[in-house]
Amino acid sequence: MITLARWAVLIALLGVWELAAAVGLIDAFVFSSPSRIFVALKDLTASGELFLHAGVTLAETLIGFIISTAIGTALALLLWWNGRVKQIAEPYLVVLNSLPKIALGPVIIIWFGSGMRAIVVMTVLIGVVVSLMTMLSGFEQTDKGKLLLMRSLGASRMNVLLKLVIPSSLPTFVNMLKINVGLSWIGSIMGEYLVSRAGIGYLIVYGGQVFKMDLVFASTLVLCLLATGMYALVSLLERIVRRH
Amino acid sequence: MKNLLTIENAGHVYHTPSGETQAVKGLSFSVGEGEFVAVIGPSGCGKTTVLSLIAGLMRPTSGRVTVCGKDAYGGGYRLGYMLQRDELFPWRTTYRNVLLPLELKRHKSHKNKAYALELLKKYGLEDFKKSYPDELSGGMRQRVALIRTLASKPQLLLLDEPFSALDYQTRLLVTGDVCSIIRREKKTAILVTHDISEAVSVADRIIVLTKRPAALKSDYSLGFDPDLSPLSRRERPEFGRWFELLWRELNDENG
Ligand SMILES: Nc1ncnc2c1ncn2[C@@H]1O[C@H](COP(=O)(O)OP(=O)(O)OP(=O)(O)O)[C@@H](O)[C@H]1O
Numbered sequence A: 001m002i003t004l005a006r007w008a009v010l011i012a013l014l015g016v017w018e019l020a021a022a023v024g025l026i027d028a029f030v031f032s033s034p035s036r037i038f039v040a041l042k043d044l045t046a047s048g049e050l051f052l053h054a055g056v057t058l059a060e061t062l063i064g065f066i067i068s069t070a071i072g073t074a075l076a077l078l079l080w081w082n083g084r085v086k087q088i089a090e091p092y093l094v095v096l097n098s099l100p101k102i103a104l105g106p107v108i109i110i111w112f113g114s115g116m117r118a119i120v121v122m123t124v125l126i127g128v129v130v131s132l133m134t135m136l137s138g139f140e141q142t143d144k145g146k147l148l149l150m151r152s153l154g155a156s157r158m159n160v161l162l163k164l165v166i167p168s169s170l171p172t173f174v175n176m177l178k179i180n181v182g183l184s185w186i187g188s189i190m191g192e193y194l195v196s197r198a199g200i201g202y203l204i205v206y207g208g209q210v211f212k213m214d215l216v217f218a219s220t221l222v223l224c225l226l227a228t229g230m231y232a233l234v235s236l237l238e239r240i241v242r243r244h
Numbered sequence B: 001m002k003n004l005l006t007i008e009n010a011g012h013v014y015h016t017p018s019g020e021t022q023a024v025k026g027l028s029f030s031v032g033e034g035e036f037v038a039v040i041g042p043s044g045c046g047k048t049t050v051l052s053l054i055a056g057l058m059r060p061t062s063g064r065v066t067v068c069g070k071d072a073y074g075g076g077y078r079l080g081y082m083l084q085r086d087e088l089f090p091w092r093t094t095y096r097n098v099l100l101p102l103e104l105k106r107h108k109s110h111k112n113k114a115y116a117l118e119l120l121k122k123y124g125l126e127d128f129k130k131s132y133p134d135e136l137s138g139g140m141r142q143r144v145a146l147i148r149t150l151a152s153k154p155q156l157l158l159l160d161e162p163f164s165a166l167d168y169q170t171r172l173l174v175t176g177d178v179c180s181i182i183r184r185e186k187k188t189a190i191l192v193t194h195d196i197s198e199a200v201s202v203a204d205r206i207i208v209l210t211k212r213p214a215a216l217k218s219d220y221s222l223g224f225d226p227d228l229s230p231l232s233r234r235e236r237p238e239f240g241r242w243f244e245l246l247w248r249e250l251n252d253e254n255g
């Protein structure tokens, strides 16, 4: 029933949009229309451009996602392990966390060139601080009673980490993955807005500059599908983890 | 009877940013091998602190705490500590929870695993060895926690209000269960509780602590027939007398 209603809403919205464009209520050149978007998508697919651009963005996002997750988690482990290091790092983390990473755009371009590398760096920068902070607070929320139990059993710090802290932080890890997926898309698209010669973000900017709104909407649609797909994969992982 | 635990004039002060708290002061008593001792005292008097000192989790700021002739701090002996909650790991099955202490001490030999399995069987948990803690009842979880504690063959068992998270009915049953297990396995145990009737129904001996800072107020040997179950103790005439006496002591304004 709810699924039906959801589809009905979608079809109604598309119908109204199409109709409004057809009767001239809105300017199809500026607002585009579902049929024009469909044609643009077909052209993009036929010329193979779609797969090129989607592939580039997907690669940037995935690489950025994996690197930021790995570095963020590793640093969180280090900070949990060594309280001194954590105290030293704290003010830097606060600054890094509040800094809008896009402000570093020009620096990144100069340091890493104007290709995929710069965009991956941007994606990593955006994701890494949040993954670090999320995981660190997850580690630190380990149940006090269970920590006491481990101490009374004479567990080494390594054993506390491996047998208690990491397993009990697994749900936090999955949550962090979910947040980081979203951030990685923001990072890669923002990076492509700044510099790029390929990718979905590039297509959107290009479409805007030459006023091809059909292209802009078609690219946005592809982006939606890709991002939703990746989120669905993480959700699947979550369901597997929840079942122990 | 050999002394397993000796506390000599022990004191403990907590230092916090907001000041110092003297939790224990001039406390002395000893516990012999195979004894089951209950420690009672007003709430906040320092009972958990005393257990932490015995467990060797903290060093007393004055005096000495020795277990098996060695300083307790540093943990040179096999300790079983049962906490207020069962603290079972939800991602481990019953059996793997029970094996945790053996894993940590690298004592996961065939013989020790067999002993753990035997305990599970003996106390009616064999069918649940592959279950996760959230599939067990509160009472079963406490039994699993006790078996986890026993699996590493501790020389001394410490129990810090281990049943207080259970409702009254379950609590009576589980207390009976756990205490008969401890007696059957002939363990030396120290049980901290604020429930006088619980203390009288299970212990050989009761130590009453003063208000904070905790010191020894009195020390009674109950003298019940050791074969009496906790529930049948509750029906004895001595039970009421002990209860009344201890209740007066705990509520005595002069500390
Ligand atoms: N880690 C700590 N740091 C500072 N003060 C503490 C700490 N642990 C306990 N205290 C203080 O020491 C005193 C005794 O605490 P303790 O937990 O030993 O009492 P208790 O008898 O176990 O209390 P309860 O009946 O509530 O279990 C209390 O005043 C408490 O505030």
Ligand SMILES: [Mg+2]
Binding pocket: B047, B048, B049
């Ligand atoms: Mg306490």
